Amino acid sequence: MKAVQVSAAGEDFEHVDQPIPDPGPEEVRIAVEACGVCGGDAVLKEGAYPGINYPHIPGHEIAGQIDVVGTDVEKWDIGDQVGVAWHGGHCFVCDPCRRGDFVNCENGSITGITFDGGYAEYTTAPAEALARIPDELDAPAAAPLVCAGLTPFNSLRSSPAGSGDLVVIQGIGGVGHMGVQIATAMGFETVAVSRGPAKESLAFELGADHYLDANEQEPAVALQSMGGADVILTTAPNAQAIGSIAGGLKENGQLLVIAEPHDPVELPLSQFIANRQSMQAWNAGHARDAQDALEFCALHGIEPMIETYPLEDASRAFERMSTGNVRFRAVLLPGQ
Ligand SMILES: [Zn+2]
Ligand SMILES: [Zn+2]
Structure with missing residues (x-):
């Protein structure tokens, strides 16, 4: 062969x-x-x-x-x-x-x-x-x-998010473009986060309810103005992006990490403690x-x-x- x-x-x-x-x-x-x-x-x-x-x-x-x-x-x-x-x-x-x-x-x-x-x-x-x-x-x-389908599917279905909850898919790449479709089909209010206007039409095509362009606005601030995210699924292995978007969680929210960045991630632990938030890592x-x-x-x-x-x-x-x-x-x- x-x-x-x-x-x-x-x-x-x-x-x-x-x-x-x-x-x-x-x-x-x-x-x-x-x-x-x-x-x-x-x-x-x-x-x-x-x-x-x-x-x-x-x-x-x-x-x-x-x-x-x-x-x-x-x-x-x-x-x-x-x-x-x-x-x-x-x-x-x-x-x-x-x-x-x-x-x-x-x-x-x-x-x-x-x-x-x-x-x-x-x-x-x-x-x-x-x-x-x-x-x-x-x-x-x-x-x-x-x-690339199993990982967002299995992590999201195991997360605390329920129907209608605000779920964020950070990154629209190999895993993220699956994550947006799966989150939408699971009945979440789905926010896609990426960089640049080109990903906006793609995000809506994949079924996202909202798109945040991280070049134009701080995703954490935008998410807080929407009431905060119940779950943020990070699919892009970018330490800085993961650390900063954690600020968009609402009370009891969960940062769901499935991509491993090379650099250490700084998380706002005082915010996590004050709002009883969690970080859950997940493999396939x-x-x-x-x-x-x-x-x-x-x-x-x-x-x-x-x-x-x-x-x-x-x-x-x-x-x-x-x-x-x-x-x-x-x-x-x-x-x-
Ligand atoms: Zn693989
Ligand atoms: Zn065994």
């Missing part, structure tokens, strides 16, 4: 031909139709995670069709359309697993980090890492949804969460805006993503 691998930390992508992998007894093999290109893939490229075995195939936004089912796998069949997200499986026996908290498994796997990912024509994945893709979604649309979710996100997006007709690339153009797709030029998610199509 054709695959893209990283041969050592810090190396560029390398195109290789290698044997099609066979699944273990508790795994399936997937003919990869689409794989999203994500900032998380830089972890493998840069070696920013301990114990990665190189060479290694990146990609944790997989959508494709099961073509071999391991001998001990139940409930999944050849031909099923499935997604595989960042959370690539769990041990079922550690303490968090015993409590059903699979995302915090002490021995958990990460797709494209601890086992080979989706920058290839085929991949294998543990059965517990599979999310069923609804018929309404094709593979290129589904692939980014298991990461397990496979059933991913399936919930897929089903929610299918139900509401929500799709990512994507650029598609053949596998041969993986480096260009990654570059478009990492320089922030992609509109808004890059998706590889290894099956073509």
Whole structure:
């Protein structure tokens, strides 16, 4: 099969031909139709995670069709359309697993980090890492949804915000453009925050009720004039922007952080204490969460805006993503 691998930390992508992998007894093999290109893939490229075995195939936004089912796998069949997200499986026996908290498994796997990912024509994945893709979604649309859709979906549905509450999506990029659509469909009064007038029409197209141009006004001040935000979901990894927009929370409001900035974030803790506000960090979710996100997006007709690339153009797709030029998610199509 054709695959893209990283041969050592810090190396560029390398195109290789290698044997099609066979699944273990508790795994399936997937003919990869689409794989999203994500900032998380830089972890493998840069070696920013301990114990990665190189060479290694990146990609944790997989959508494709099961073509071999391991001998001990139940409930999944050849031909099923499935997604595989960042959370690539769990041990079922550690303490968090015993409590059903699979995302915090002490021995958990990460797709494209601890086992080979989706920058290839085929991949294998543990059965517990599979999310069923609804018929309404094709593979290129589904692939980014298991990461850039799952994270805002799962964090917002777990937040204290209820129907009609003021929810802010800071940043309209790969994750933010999903966040605006999802927040709107969840019934929140949705405020999109970005920079420049160009994002304004896009924000309304995505369903936002309000748009704040951070170049024109201080978002925190504008939010306070609207009564304050119940939840602010920060999708842009900008320490200064995260710290300053926290001033827009209302009493009991929550700053929901899903993007990690390189610099430390300064938060106005006296304001947090005085108004009993909170900061909640969030990572993606397990496979059933991913399936919930897929089903929610299918139900509401929500799709990512994507650029598609053949596998041969993986480096260009990654570059478009990492320089922030992609509109808004890059998706590889290894099956073509
Ligand atoms: Zn991702
Ligand atoms: Zn575990």
